[in-house]
Amino acid sequence: MASLTEFFNRQESENLKGISHKNNIIKRNIIAHMALNGECTLSELTKELHISVPTITKLVQELVSENIVTDLGKVETPGGRRPNVFGLASSAIYFAGVNIGRDEMSFLISDLQNNIVKEESCPDFELQDRPQCLEKICSKIEQFIESCGVDRSKILGMGVSISGRVNPDTGRSYRYFTSSEESLSQIIETRIGIRVLLENDTRARCYAEYTTSKSQNERDVLYLHLGRGLAIGIVMDGKLYYGKSGFAGEFGHIPFFDNEIICACGKKGCLETEVSGIAIEEKFRKLVSQGVNTILRDKYNANEPIRIDDIIEAAKRDDNLSIELIEEVGEKAGKAVAFLINTFNPEAVIVGGNLAEAGDYLMLPLKSATNKYSLNLVYKDTKFRLSKMGQSASAWGAAMLIRNQILGLA
Incomplete structure (x- = not known):
């Protein structure tokens, strides 16, 4: 052979x-x-x-x-x-997974049975739409492949996930590195010498969540990613739903609020402008500047950046401002989720991302608002659960998807 x-x-x-x-x-x-x-x-x-x-x-x-x-x-x-x-034989064939996050890269190698055999992260990273950043991405991937301890000839494919609009069929990101005639997947594939599948990070994580935690009977699942941004992954009849151009799931950019806040997409009033980690961070800084008390005031006074992870940790230490902001986002998210479950009638809604770490501070108001604004029969048919996966979920999902493509399971 x-x-x-x-x-x-x-x-x-x-x-x-x-x-x-x-x-x-x-x-x-x-x-x-x-x-x-x-x-x-x-x-x-x-x-x-x-x-x-x-x-x-x-x-x-x-x-x-x-x-x-x-x-x-x-x-x-x-x-x-x-x-x-x-x-x-688990050691016969391997697949690589890479997630290109806003402020971190993660890498892993999985075997034929989707077991992770090696994983690493690169926290010293910032995603920027610049040629120097693309060069760093390729260099970091190459370094991982060389040092992962797996025979390169046994790595049959690599799934790469990145935020923003992505079309897996064309291998193009429509947010980052768009100036080249070559697609992003082609650029990485040529550089690394391994077949590449490019995927949206939320969709990749959705697939990992669905594959590793689903019950036998679940075929329709929504994954709500509440990180610094907001997006959803959709599983319909056991398969990821992409839409015509691969852009399905941009839930954070529906015009949900009558406000004047400009979203990252350039429009006003998007759901993401008030329901996201970035929205909490901005509101937190504004309220602290107005004199609202918080245990993070010293950090604010020292001009240190306050991220959503800091606010979640403060909430766990009973900081009232942090708790109130997270609960407010949970309530607004729940109203939006009511729209989703009325539309899709899923068997389960999985909530992940940084904000999922807030636990009941997020989930109790989210479920209460979903119950209030959704149809009663639909709500009773829907299970809610927090993600139990770590930071490697998007990379793992991407590795699973390239595995399925190569083995003909897609």
Whole structure:
């Protein structure tokens, strides 16, 4: 067999014909089936893939010899011959995930079964729409790939997530690094030499949340990301929803308020202008400048930056101003979520992002307002839960998505 990279990245349009081409397709289907369903026997593969026993036996043995599939030995049965069970070898194939955040980059390597085997972060970073920043992004990715301890030839793809409007099909960001004729995914792919999928950070995190925490019956889920900005990820019938151009989920930019606050998108009154970490930070500074008391006054007087994480920590220490601002955002967010669940009728709403760290200070007013402004039957049908994932969620989701694309699971 050709190298793993050639094997999985080979396009159907290439001039591959005959038995060899057919067998390669069956092999990929075997790997995809095991990735989705776990360990299985040859008879189970034969039944699920509708391939003859001799062909399945031959191709599985080839995958075993190529160290992609592992023979796990005999499985116990009520009687008769005990069949061998086979599963994917976790160390055969890896995928990289990268999240390009506003003030931090995170990196990870995951195996065939979506387990994280290596992760790092780079806090010394600021996302700017400048060529120097793009150069730093590529350099940091290259450094991680070189030092991650995984054979580079086994890393078949890399998912890269970034904030703002992103079209995964074209590989373009419509907010950052737009001056080049090449798409952002092409630029990184050429530099690093690994196949790249570009994805929106909230959508990538939504997929990671859905994949790792969903119950068996959940098929329609909304992920509400309350960080310094505001966005949603949408899962419909078990799949991410993108919209025509890949821009679905820009919930923070609906005209929700009759105010004169200019949003980052250039319009006034967007939901994000009052329901976001940035909105809390700005209101906090304004109120402190007017003399409102807070345990963060010394930090303010010293002209040190006060971020949403500082305000959340102050709320946990019973700072009244911080608690009031977070609860106010929770109430406004809940009214907006009522609109969402009335529209989509999801099974679950997952709340993540920096503000999720505020716990009940955010969730109690959010759920109360959602209950008040939504249809009663819809609210009762919707579960609410806080994200339990860490900072690596977007990078992990991006790695899962490139894995699915390469294995044909998308």
